[in-house]
Amino acid sequence: MLVFIARRLFVSIWVFLAASVLVFILSTNVRDPLAEARQLPDSSRESAIRAITERMSLDDPILLRYLRWLGDALTGNLGVNRQGQEVNSMLENAFSATIQLITGATVLAIVIGITIGVISALRQYSALDQTVTFIAFICFSLPLFWVGTLLKQFLALDFNDWLADPQISPLFIGGIALITGLFCGGVVVGDRRSRITAFVSSTAAMAVLLWVLSATEWFSDPGLGPIVVALTAIGGAIGFTTLVSGLEWKPPLQASLAAAVLGIIAYFALDPVLDDPQLITIVLLALVTIGVCFALGWFLGGDLYRRNAIPAAILTGLFAGAVIFTDRMLQSFKSYSDSVGNRPISTVGAETPNYDGSFWESGLDSFGHLALPTLALVLISLATYSRYTRASMLEVMNQDYVRTGRAKGLSERAVVTRHVLRNGLIPITTLVAYDIGTIVGGAVVTEQVFGWSAMGNLLFTGIAQGDPMPIMAFYVVSGGAIVVFNMVADIAYAFLDPRIRLS
Incomplete structure (x- = not known):
């Protein structure tokens, strides 16, 4: 393994350097950096051309300019752009904005896409499977700039107008309730009577819920409250226990319920x-939650069930913390909405200029600016993860060891979670690592549509001005991420699949 890592690292470095030479040559010839200076009046033309030529070393050969850039880059200095600004500071701002933009979108796309793929595989060729496939490929085929424009119109402008009088029409209530019922009925594994029962109950429950929320004008001043938080935490404990170990074993369920009670x-x-905390406070509370839940799973699980009780308790504790976090943020929604002119969903930029609010209000401000670009990226990425997961799951479900597990009397939950899902996600590891590496380079179209100044904008500006320094800074991050994450994917694949040998 060490020999493979060393060999792959050596090759990756040379690939990175060779590509950097090519990118530098292309970036120096993409556009004339003196074009704008030549259009200045005679009084300032010569001085402007002289300043840009000296700053960008245009009189030197391309190879000498590259070697000078490479030497500075190895010391952490990425030079200055055409205007004399330090590229390091530009890259720092652009990279932080990109991480803020893509982190949530990437995590949601992976989690939702894999979940949809698993459900589709378990319900192969059903109406749910065909519907999910149809919707996923529609989202995948839509142009991103068009999706962004639709989201800005219907989920920002119209939604902000609707919040002034948040009344839900009976037609909308019926449509959402019907879609929810069809989804729940399709997900349930069982006979026709079970699916019909799930359809009717979920449809009625969603209709009643939406009617109550509309009648109480909950959307204008939202919040969960202690009862909903408590019921959600307990429901999460039961759900995570079912997923991890099943309800036939009491110690994991006891550990999860104890974690839920501590959350309440x-x-x-x-x-x-939590009145107005700092970010470090939230992080410390999350770490404390993990430690306490680990202890609960360790002691309540005992020697026989400790392996299942610990993850069930930790997942329940973190889930309860997330519900509490959401409730506190929702309680600040009305004050935040009033402070931004009742336009909480933003269409442009990463933050409200000069906005100064509490921790929760600032969080809502970030969420309001992230909502549309995140949703656009998630919709485009869903098809890839869902289709890969579905195909991988179906392939694993036909393996001999899966049939052997069923023949030994294992429950369907155990077969799916321990054998099918665990082995079916091995190919997805490569896809996830590659996507993370490529998306670090930024989403140029998304940034342009929603007015974000991030990595894509840094590249676009460098190309438009014929300035190689911002382009090379973009390459250092994006190219380096692709090389690193591809190597990580190969190593992770070997660890996950014992059939792979790297020696």
Whole structure:
């Protein structure tokens, strides 16, 4: 393994350097950097041309300019752009904006896409499978700039107008309730009676819920409250226990329920701390939650069930914390909405200029600016993850060891989670690593549509001005990420699949 890593690292470095030479040559010839200076009046033309020529070393050969850039880059200095600004500071701002933009979109696309793929595989050729396939490929085929324009119109402008009088029409309630019922009925594995029962109950429950939310004008001043938080935490405990170990074993369920109860107690006990916390406070609370839930799973699980009780308790604790976090943020929605002129969903930029609010209000501001570009990226990426997951799951479900597991009397949950899902996700590891590496380079179209100044904008500006320094800074991050994550994917694949030998 060490020999493989060393060999792959050596090759990757030479590939990165060879590509950097090509990118530098192309970036120096993409456009004349003196074109704008030549259009200046006679009084300032010569001085402007002289300043740009000296700053960009245009009189030197391309190879000498590349070697000078490479030497500075190895020391961490990426030079200055055509205007004399430090590229390091430009890259720092652009990279932080890109990470803020793509992190949520990437995580949501992976989680939702894999979940949809698993459900489609388990319900192969059903109406749900065909519907999900149809919708996924529609989203995949839509141009991103068109999706962004539709989202800005219907999920920003119209939604912000609707919040002034948040009344839900009976037709909309019926449509959403019917879609929810069809989805729940399609997901349920069982006979026709079970699916019909799930369809009717979920449709009625969603219709009643939407009617109550509309009648109470919940959307204008939202919040979950202690009852909903408690019921959600307990439901999460049951759900995570079912996923991890099943409900036939009591110790994992006891550990999960204990974690949920501690979360409910924390909802009241931490009220002063969560009034206006700092980000470090939230991180520390999450770490404490993991430690406490680990201890619960360790002691309540015992020697026989500790392996299942620990992850079930940790997942439940983090889920309860996320519900509490969401409730506190929703409680600040009305004050934030009033402070931004009742336009909480933004269409342009990464933040409201000069906005100064509490921790929760600032979080809502970031969420309001991230909502549309994140949703656009997720919709485009869903088809890839869902289709790859579905195909991989179906391939694994036909393997001999899966049939052997069923023949030994294992429950369907155990077969799916322990054998099918675990082995079916091995090929997805390569896809996830590659996507993360490529998306670090930014989403140029998304940034242009939603007015984000991130990595894509840095590249676009460098090309438009014929300036190689921003382009090379973009390459250092994006090219380096692709090389690193491709190597990580190969190594992870070998660890996950013992049939792979790298020696």
